[in-house]
Amino acid sequence: MSFDVRAVREDFPVLATTVRGKPLVFLDSGASAQKPRQVIGAMTRCMESAYANVHRGAYYLSETATEAYEASRRAVQGFLNAAMPEEIVFTANSTMAINLVAHCYGRGVMKPGQAVLATEMEHHANLVPWHMLRDATGIELRFVRVTDAGELDMDDLAAKLADGKVGLVAVTHMSNVLGTVTPAERIAKMAHEAGAKVLFDGSQAAVHRKVDVQALDADFYVFTGHKLYGPTGIGVLYAKHALLEKMPPFLGGGDMIASVSLAGSTWAAPPARFEAGTPAIVEAIGLHAAIDYVTAIGMPAIEAHERALVEHAMRRLSEVEGLSVLGSAQDRGGVFSFSLDNAHAHDLSTLLDRAGIAVRAGRHCAEPLHARFGLEGGTCRASFGLYTTPEEIDFLAAALVKAREFFA
Amino acid sequence: MFDDLRDLYQELILDHGRKPRNFRRLDDATNHARGDNPMCGDRMELQLKLSGDVVEDLGFQGRGCAISMASASLMTETVKGKTTAQAHALSDRFRALAMTGTCPDCGADLADEMERLQPLAGVHEFPSRVKCATLAWHTLNAALEGSKEASSE
Numbered sequence: 001m002s003f004d005v006r007a008v009r010e011d012f013p014v015l016a017t018t019v020r021g022k023p024l025v026f027l028d029s030g031a032s033a034q035k036p037r038q039v040i041g042a043m044t045r046c047m048e049s050a051y052a053n054v055h056r057g058a059y060y061l062s063e064t065a066t067e068a069y070e071a072s073r074r075a076v077q078g079f080l081n082a083a084m085p086e087e088i089v090f091t092a093n094s095t096m097a098i099n100l101v102a103h104c105y106g107r108g109v110m111k112p113g114q115a116v117l118a119t120e121m122e123h124h125a126n127l128v129p130w131h132m133l134r135d136a137t138g139i140e141l142r143f144v145r146v147t148d149a150g151e152l153d154m155d156d157l158a159a160k161l162a163d164g165k166v167g168l169v170a171v172t173h174m175s176n177v178l179g180t181v182t183p184a185e186r187i188a189k190m191a192h193e194a195g196a197k198v199l200f201d202g203s204q205a206a207v208h209r210k211v212d213v214q215a216l217d218a219d220f221y222v223f224t225g226h227k228l229y230g231p232t233g234i235g236v237l238y239a240k241h242a243l244l245e246k247m248p249p250f251l252g253g254g255d256m257i258a259s260v261s262l263a264g265s266t267w268a269a270p271p272a273r274f275e276a277g278t279p280a281i282v283e284a285i286g287l288h289a290a291i292d293y294v295t296a297i298g299m300p301a302i303e304a305h306e307r308a309l310v311e312h313a314m315r316r317l318s319e320v321e322g323l324s325v326l327g328s329a330q331d332r333g334g335v336f337s338f339s340l341d342n343a344h345a346h347d348l349s350t351l352l353d354r355a356g357i358a359v360r361a362g363r364h365c366a367e368p369l370h371a372r373f374g375l376e377g378g379t380c381r382a383s384f385g386l387y388t389t390p391e392e393i394d395f396l397a398a399a400l401v402k403a404r405e406f407f408a
Numbered sequence: 409m410f411d412d413l414r415d416l417y418q419e420l421i422l423d424h425g426r427k428p429r430n431f432r433r434l435d436d437a438t439n440h441a442r443g444d445n446p447m448c449g450d451r452m453e454l455q456l457k458l459s460g461d462v463v464e465d466l467g468f469q470g471r472g473c474a475i476s477m478a479s480a481s482l483m484t485e486t487v488k489g490k491t492t493a494q495a496h497a498l499s500d501r502f503r504a505l506a507m508t509g510t511c512p513d514c515g516a517d518l519a520d521e522m523e524r525l526q527p528l529a530g531v532h533e534f535p536s537r538v539k540c541a542t543l544a545w546h547t548l549n550a551a552l553e554g555s556k557e558a559s560s561e
């Protein structure tokens with residue numbers, strides 16, 4: 001299927017709406033993406049005709065729902081090219097997936113004296129769980145520096161792995177602020193050579209690139225459904241099966257046990273061990289539809305479309321006087337954080353909103369990264385989806401020029 | 409493209425945003441408080457010099473958007489020389505103004521002061537920006553009460 005952005009836009013009802021009388025220019029897909037009819041329809045159909053609790057009833061509807069839920073797991077397996085469906089754990093979002101690893105692997109498997117190596121460019125979701133782990137266990141926390149270009153300092157990464165104490169490297173696969181795509185394969189290799197496991201936060205990357213967890217040799221890989229044109233409330237933890245087997249449960253409750261007596265309980269095998277309670281059934285089905293949707297278009301086609309958008313945006317934004325774009329990584333995806341020399345990010349986003357343009361203002365859950373660049377006051381961020389057009393970027397650039405005049 | 413935003417960004421606000429008044433440290437402050445808006449990174453340090461129950465002087469420092477800087481600047485100008493009771497009353501009224509665009513409780517007293525703050529009333533149409541305007545006043549309350557942290561979250 002060749003990529004036709006006009007046809008794609010038809011699939012997203014919200015893109016036809018107006019904001020204060022102006023056509024919506026939605027440039028905040030990095031925070032959460034809009035939903036195609038295919039996802040909306042699949043979730044509606046599930047609730048209208050195929051809904052019951054899963055793994056619990058020996059009757060038709062429950063069996064149908066269970067099969068649909070497990071089919072979603074297989075779809076995720078295929079999407080990430082995991083070796084088996086049991087390596088896919090459904091969570092609420094990326095945040096919960098990382099917390100699960102911090103808890104079940106960090107507390108459950110790692111030993112005092114070991115260290116976690118994160119980076120300066122992490123989203124708070126891949127920072128705070130490690131702070132909590134450090135504070136609870138005395139496991140050391142280290143950070144890889146970010147260069148002025150907004151890339152990981154790979155020499156610093158090597159230096160911080162050198163003493164062999166790092167048990168886990170936790171790093172983003174694509175920065176939600178800089179757009180930088182990190183050299184994941186190389187990081188995994190370096191981590192493994194130093195005896196560490198590696199977790200990739202794929203919240204952004206999985207939306208824009210084909211991810212192959214086996215080719216990456218990732219030990220853990222997480223992403224979140226709502227950024228992948230799917231619903232909120234569903235996220236994914238991929239983990240190598242051998243690791244999941246070693247990990248104690250996260251939450252206790254129904255569905256995660258092998259047997260329970262009043263004296264105690266034994267754990268189910270993964271992935272059920274990590275999915276206590278009634279899961280996000282309808283959302284899992286929505287995620288399946290989202291995966292089918294992007295797969296039908298083709299991740300390579302989506303990537304090519306977005307690469308063209310990134311080049312276009314770099315050119316157009318560089319023409320806006322007084323605008324600085326954060327980061328200039330060689331390998332970057334469709335996320336641009338920027339500031340104007342005469343306007344605060346918040347004022348700027350209020351203006352852009354008037355023009356129908358939705359961008360995010362603030363520090364995008366990455367305070368340390370903004371501090372690293374001396375931008376404690378925040379930036380505005382434009383982030384693209386598969387429905388973004390070059391014309392929308394032109395419109396943004398024109399609005400930025402006008403905004404600068406407004407504040408002059 | 410942005411002409412209708414002149415209601416929010418009136419010349420007075422842009423002017424105070426660019427050149428905030430009382431943007432300085434007080435050497436002889438008696439009270440101070442820090443205000444934070446964790447959502448957007450706005451931050452201010454407010455110092456007061458109380459003499460009896462009169463706010464004799466105020467100074468603030470920090471960073472923020474045009475709205476929050478202008479609001480802090482106007483707040484310091486308005487509160488200077490007022491009693492603490494008047495300062496509290498202004499604070500209550502200002503917050504009503506910022507949230508609703510009007511101030512039904514604004515009686516005859518302090519009418520001139522509220523008139524000066526009127527240019528900020530436009531924020532009520534921008535729910536995500538109300539906190540920018542109220543941060544300075546939250547911080548003022550914290551400083552008057554002697555507490556050290558305020559948040560407009």
Ligand SMILES: Cc1ncc(COP(=O)(O)O)c(C=O)c1O
Nearest residue numbers: 093094095123125176203204224
């Ligand atoms: C890089 C990155 N990591 C983690 C997250 C957290 O995702 P969620 O809020 O869905 O858990 C986000 C998005 O907010 C993100 O961009």
